[in-house]
Amino acid sequence: xxxxxxxxxxxxxxxxxxxxxxxxxxxxxxxxxxxxxxxxxxxxxxxxxxxxxxxxxxxxxxxxxxxxxxxxxxxxxxxxxxxxxxxxxxxxxxxxxxxxxxxxxxxxxxxxxxxxxxxxxxxxxxxxxxxxxxxxxxxxxxxxxxxxxxxxxxxxxxxxxxxxxxxxxxxxxxxxxxxxxxxxxxxxxxxxxxxxxxxxxxxxxxxxxxxxxxxxxxxxxxxxxxxxxxxxxxxxxxxxxxxxxxxxxxxxxxxxxxxxxxxxxxxxxxxxxxxxxxxxxxxxxxxxxxxxxxxxxxxxxxxxxxxxxxxxxxxxxxxxxxxxxxxxxxxxxxxxxxxxxxxxxxxxxxxxxxxxxxxxxxxxxxxxxxxxxxxxxxxxxxxxxxxxxxxxxxxxxxxxxxxxxxxxxxxxxxxxxxxxxxxxxxxxxxxxxxxxxxxxxxxxxxxxxxxxxxxxxxxxxxxxxxxxxxxxxxxxxxxxxxxxxxxxxxxxxxxxxxxxxxxxxxxxxxxxxxxxxxxxxxxxxxxxxxxxxxxxxxxxxxxxxxxxxxxxxxxxxxxxxxxxxxxxxxxxxxxxxxxxxxxxxxxxxxxx
Numbered sequence: 153x154x155x156x157x158x159x160x161x162x163x164x165x166x167x168x169x170x171x172x173x174x175x176x177x178x179x180x181x182x183x184x185x186x187x188x189x190x191x192x193x194x195x196x197x198x199x200x201x202x203x204x205x206x207x208x209x210x211x212x213x214x215x216x217x218x219x220x221x222x223x224x225x226x227x228x229x230x231x232x233x234x235x236x237x238x239x240x241x242x243x244x245x246x247x248x249x250x251x252x253x254x255x256x257x258x259x260x261x262x263x264x265x266x267x268x269x270x271x272x273x274x275x276x277x278x279x280x281x282x283x284x285x286x287x288x289x290x291x292x293x294x295x296x297x298x299x300x301x302x303x304x305x306x307x308x309x310x311x312x313x314x315x316x317x318x319x320x321x322x323x324x325x326x327x328x329x330x331x332x333x334x335x336x337x338x339x340x341x342x343x344x345x346x347x348x349x350x351x352x353x354x355x356x357x358x359x360x361x362x363x364x365x366x367x368x369x370x371x372x373x374x375x376x377x378x379x380x381x382x383x384x385x386x387x388x389x390x391x392x393x394x395x396x397x398x399x400x401x402x403x404x405x406x407x408x409x410x411x412x413x414x415x416x417x418x419x420x421x422x423x424x425x426x427x428x429x430x431x432x433x434x435x436x437x438x439x440x441x442x443x444x445x446x447x448x449x450x451x452x453x454x455x456x457x458x459x460x461x462x463x464x465x466x467x468x469x470x471x472x473x474x475x476x477x478x479x480x481x482x483x484x485x486x487x488x489x490x491x492x493x494x495x496x497x498x499x500x501x502x503x504x505x506x507x508x509x510x511x512x513x514x515x516x517x518x519x520x521x522x523x524x525x526x527x528x529x530x531x532x533x534x535x536x537x538x539x540x541x542x543x544x545x546x547x548x549x550x551x552x553x554x555x556x557x558x559x560x561x562x563x564x565x566x567x568x569x570x571x572x573x574x575x576x577x578x579x580x581x582x583x584x585x586x587x588x589x590x591x592x593x594x595x596x597x598x599x600x601x602x603x604x605x606x607x608x609x610x611x612x613x614x615x616x617x618x619x620x621x622x623x624x625x626x627x628x629x630x631x632x633x634x635x636x637x638x639x640x641x642x643x644x645x646x647x648x649x650x651x652x653x654x655x656x657x658x659x660x661x662x663x664x665x666x667x668x669x670x671x672x673x674x675x676x677x678x679x680x681x682x683x684x685x686x687x688x689x690x691x692x693x694x695x696x697x698x699x700x701x702x703x704x705x706x707x708x709x710x711x712x713x714x715x716x717x718x719x720x721x722x723x724x725x726x727x728x729x730x731x732x733x734x735x736x737x738x739x740x741x742x743x744x
């Protein structure tokens with residue numbers, strides 16, 4: 153791969169190298185429309201000159217509030233081209249968070265996706281003295297703050313792109329804020345381009361690859377791994393319109409590569425296993441046996457001649473039909489951001505879709521390690537990227553086998569904006585980043601993640617629990633939409649479960665039952681969920697198994713503040729919302 157000192161060099165090179173290839177696709181009136189690399193560069197050129205015409209210059213900050221879009225990408229590269237830093241935010245965030253971030257980063261301009269957001273941000277300007285311009289993508293021509301007028305002004309008065317220094321801040325990525333106020337991680341151009349170059353050394357894609365984008369670019373994972381990384385390969389990226397339409401859009405776009413978080417792969421696993429369960433018993437047995445043979449193949453175990461023939465038939469007649477539900481061309485799948493069940497990884501890989509788990513953080517731009525075609529081990533998060541170094545600090549745990557993961561390398565952030573205490577806690581004098589994650593290396597140099605130090609809690613009996621891994625196992629049930637394991641300083645664990653309403657209705661029909669309007673109050677549903685937890689917690693240690701279960705109807709979502717925009721559980725918020733329900737589980741247990 154060609155070396156790039158900054159993201160401006162990266163996009164300009166890609167737009168010249170792959171000028172007439174499709175770059176970004178959006179769905180308009182049910183039809184996918186594609187923008188070429190050449191057309192995208194022209195859009196960036198106009199946006200950059202438009203920002204310069206507003207007086208945006210080196211060292212300024214340009215904020216963006218909105219979901220992934222062509223304008224999002226254009227605004228980002230236009231911002232880099234005037235030497236400013238890009239500060240993306242989520243459309244799903246609350247206005248109070250927008251105001252905090254705009255004030256914290258001293259944004260000079262804010263670009264927003266819709267009129268409602270424009271009105272909200274425009275109304276905040278009296279309390280944001282640094283904010284000089286609010287620009288609305290939906291604002292019509294001739295109206296103040298029109299994105300279209302900004303592009304027209306830029307086209308009329310072009311401005312050459314600056315070439316930022318590698319150490320200049322490319323962007324502020326604000327952490328999800330599972331606790332406290334969001335922190336703005338400062339990522340330099342070198343941080344991001346070094347990460348892209350390192351990934352290029354272990355994974356090979358090409359301009360022939362196609363991708364469906366649905367990870368938020370406001371997060372480091374989606375921004376670097378999707379937008380910047382795929383642009384560096386000259387690949388084509390379709391932008392998913394709505395999450396519920398993801399599976400339909402996969403069929404239409406026919407991607408060759410997919411990057412997602414475990415929650416998405418769990419949905420895929422759930423959808424496929426549900427369909428298999430609906431087939432005749434003979435077909436189910438054939439599928440199960442085929443999956444077993446495919447898993448043996450992946451593990452390198454020998455297959456007999458008959459097994460090879462049977463596996464080839466299964467692949468052609470069954471597995472290919474399942475792959476067709478994802479477009480039929482999917483070669484690679486990558487997962488990160490949170491723990492994923494090994495059962496899910498093995499299942500997807502057995503279907504003929506090679507899946508690779510990796511590890512990273514916002515603060516590391518983001519990739520630290522990854523499995524790859526030449527080096528893969530299920531259950532691990534792969535080997536550390538070239539140019540990156542990881543040290544396991546066992547002094548944190550007192551356990552010689554595992555400790556806190558400390559990362560060194562050019563991908564480590566510059567620091568948190570205006571947070572000297574957090575910087576002192578996270579950044580070591582020798583350049584290492586304390587990740588807050590527990591992990592260990594095996595004898596072959598593969599990294600394993602044990603969990604988050606802050607997420608870990610202790611039961612009354614002194615046993616430590618890492619809840620997220622347990623929760624991912626329980627969410628493999630088709631009847632469990634979401635779950636939180638709880639037990640901090642309690643005598644045992646309990647589970648707060650959001651049942652999957654659609655799956656419950658299907659189950660009830662098969663049982664000849666009629667469920668009440670609120671199924672969570674039905675004792676039969678409660679018994680079903682308890683039996684599912686018993687079934688899926690077989691590998692848990694005795695003290696990890698939930699001894700009581702409560703059902704709640706409202707799902708954990710970003711809209712109600714119980715999930716972060718990257719779909720991580722806000723545990724303190726869930727406890728605050730459902731504290732009495734959790735307390736009652738212990739009262740009831742004691743009484744019984």
